[in-house]
Amino acid sequence: MSAIIRLENVTKTYPMGEVEVHALRGLNLEVPQGQFVVLLGPSGSGKTTTLNLIGGLDRPTEGKVVVEGEDIARLNDRRLTQYRAAKVGFVFQFFNLIPTLTAAENIAFALELVTRDRKAIQERTAALLALVGLANRGNHFPSQLSGGEQQRVAIARALANRPSIVLADEPTGNLDVETGRQVLQALRDLNRQEGVTVVLVTHNTAIAPLADRVVRLHNGTVASDEHNPHPAPASALNW
Numbered sequence: 012m013s014a015i016i017r018l019e020n021v022t023k024t025y026p027m028g029e030v031e032v033h034a035l036r037g038l039n040l041e042v043p044q045g046q047f048v049v050l051l052g053p054s055g056s057g058k059t060t061t062l063n064l065i066g067g068l069d070r071p072t073e074g075k076v077v078v079e080g081e082d083i084a085r086l087n088d089r090r091l092t093q094y095r096a097a098k099v100g101f102v103f104q105f106f107n108l109i110p111t112l113t114a115a116e117n118i119a120f121a122l123e124l125v126t127r128d129r130k131a132i133q134e135r136t137a138a139l140l141a142l143v144g145l146a147n148r149g150n151h152f153p154s155q156l157s158g159g160e161q162q163r164v165a166i167a168r169a170l171a172n173r174p175s176i177v178l179a180d181e182p183t184g185n186l187d188v189e190t191g192r193q194v195l196q197a198l199r200d201l202n203r204q205e206g207v208t209v210v211l212v213t214h215n216t217a218i219a220p221l222a223d224r225v226v227r228l229h230n231g232t233v234a235s236d237e238h239n240p241h242p243a244p245a246s247a248l249n250w
């Protein structure tokens with residue numbers, strides 16, 4: 012299997028007044044297409060920085076970030092924006108839904124960025140709501156949904172334009188255990204059903220058994236990298 016994501020000797024240094032913060036110090040990582048990877052590490056280990064570089068939200072100080080054969084660090088801002096819209100779906104800890112739009116409208120909004128075909132938008136929105144178990148909640152506003160339901164809408168929205176990669180940063184960080192399990196299962200199902208590559212970042216070691224592979228970060232480099240031949244269902248996770 013060829014790698015859909017390849018980070019080569021990536022460093023990221025943030026200037027902080029007189030000093031520099033070395034967020035990443037020579038990170039190497041290859042992710043094959045369709046893999047469900049958990050990036051695990053304590054706060055400050057460089058997880059979010061890594062995700063932001065893969066997602067084209069930021070650029071490395073040194074090194075390469077190659078996605079589907081293209082070094083995205085070399086793209087100009089306009090092409091980087093296109094890259095994000097076409098290839099990447101983001102899921103965040105605090106859901107980031109638009110409060111004045113219904114669940115269905117939040118998903119449709121993402122689709123409207125790339126198509127005007129009303130029928131296609133409606134069909135895809137309905138299919139995505141069903142995929143995340145919210146077929147009968149499309150007309151609810153975020154404030155009328157539980158945290159877990161909101162996060163499942165966010166996941167449906169991230170998947171809307173059939174990205175090749177979904178990047179999830181502490182997606183259960185704001186949820187109770189049972190709700191967190193439902194969200195993780197929704198992500199795992201979408202990974203299997205749509206073949207989308209998932210990179211999930213967390214400090215929560217209890218989530219690791221869900222993954223095909225667990226990469227531990229420490230001080231901005233890979234500390235360990237283990238494959239998991241028998242991923243656990245989300246229902247078996249506990250924290």
Ligand SMILES: Nc1ncnc2c1ncn2[C@@H]1O[C@H](COP(=O)(O)OP(=O)(O)O)[C@@H](O)[C@H]1O
Pocket residue numbers: 025026027032033034052053054055056057058059060061
């Ligand atoms: N925009 C920034 N400016 C300065 N320092 C930053 C910035 N973003 C992250 N850092 C620092 O880089 C290191 C890694 O951060 P981060 O990738 O957010 O870690 P994690 O997600 O694992 O908690 C931390 O020391 C953090 O304080």
Ligand SMILES: [Mg+2]
Pocket residue numbers: 058059060
């Ligand atoms: Mg983080």
